[in-house]
Amino acid sequence: MMSVAADNNHRQRILVVAGEASGDLHGANLIKAAREHFPGLSFFGIGGPKMRAAGCDIIFPAEKLAVMGLVEVLGRLLTIWRAFRLLRGVLRGAQRPDLVILIDYPGFNLRFAKRARQAGIPVLYYIAPKVWAWKKGRIRTIAARVDKLALIFPFEAELYKGFDLDVEYVGNPLLDECQRTRDRRQFILAQGLDPATPLVGLFPGSRGSEIRYMFDTLLESARLLVERGIATQFLLPVAPGCDFSGLSARVVAAGLPITLVEENIYDVAGACDAILCVSGTVTLQVALVGTPLAIIYQGAALTYAIGRQLVKIPYFGLPNIVAGREVAREFLQEAASPAALAAEIQRLLHDEGYRQAACAGLAEVRQRLGGPGCSRRVAALAASMCTAKDQKEVS
DSSP, rough: OOTTTTTOOSHHHEEEEEEEEHHHHHHHHHHHHHHHOOOTEEEEEEEEHHHHHHTTTEEEEGGGGGOSTTGGGGGGHHHHHHHHHHHOOOOOOOOOOEEEEEESSSSHHHHHHHHHHHOOEEEEEEEEOOOTTSOTTTTHHHHOOSSSEEEEEEGGGGGGTSSSSSSEOOTTTTTHHHHOSSSHHHHHHHHOOOOOOEEEEOOSSSSSHHHHHHHHHHHHHHHHHHHTTTTSOEEOOTTSSSHHHHHHHHHHHOOOOOOEEOOOHHOOOOOOOHEEEEEHHHHHHHHTTOEEEEEEEEEEEHHHHHHHHOOOOSSOOOHHHHHHHHSEEEEEEGGGGGGHHHHHHHHHHHOHHHHHHHHHHHHHHHHHOOOOOHHHHHHHHHHHHHHHHHHHHHO
């Protein structure tokens, strides 16, 4: 039998479900790798603009599902149910896929994995649920509903030993796309800024709940930095799908020297001397560039209280989790005061020993993650699973 990569007459249909901006990014890189190395695969499902641009037929926009927090998700329940019902219909209809690839988003995807398994469709789960942080009991659920688990952190594999589950560390997907397109001076000049003056990044994330709870904190921190003469220019990257005009209006109303950009996140991070960054995938993107950062988390009080009871690891930020120690200071809830954040940025800018130690810690994070090639490895897994399914059906 021909491999999927070689058999262009029979295109295997893969249903991809990515419910957030980070999943959209990783899904897009996976699809690009598949199109280059395994052209017999075609993709459709839930995703965002990056997956659409990569050639995925989007049947439901991921932007409608992206939300952070146990309390905040309640406001999206009807939308989430509509998406789930749509996918459930796909499993039974003319668009029935040959394989399901689930990317992160565990509350939704683990439930859908059960439906896919019941329909006899193999499931590849890419970017596993964070059982190392909380809900370790999910491992048994994953083992019962998933055929293959592609892990993106090297420490995860140990957690699954002793379970009847096929797991593989595929590397971290951010290493595939961590590329700067312009040097620092070139980028800063293109924004009309001064390359000789310290530049502070304000990274607000992509979810509506992140903007709601943390955007004002970033603005007030910037105000203190200006008033104290610590920084006079700022960059604020606006993620795809975010309301650029709305954020711009808030910046203008604040009267602060903040430049909003829709640019390559690695170019933005590389142009900055220090960054205030909300907790999430973006912290690891910044870490890979090597720019010192402070990590912020603020959310609904009930969400945070419940989360602190459930989370069993000492850190929120991905760079710290990967390093196994604090390489970037974390400021959570009330501790994320503008005064504390401004003081941390001042130290990162002006305490050379402190800055060098932070940079060394971030270099360690990159070293621990290994080399690139994650997206191609996952594409190869998908092709192999499709081929195995064909062979099983023939036999």
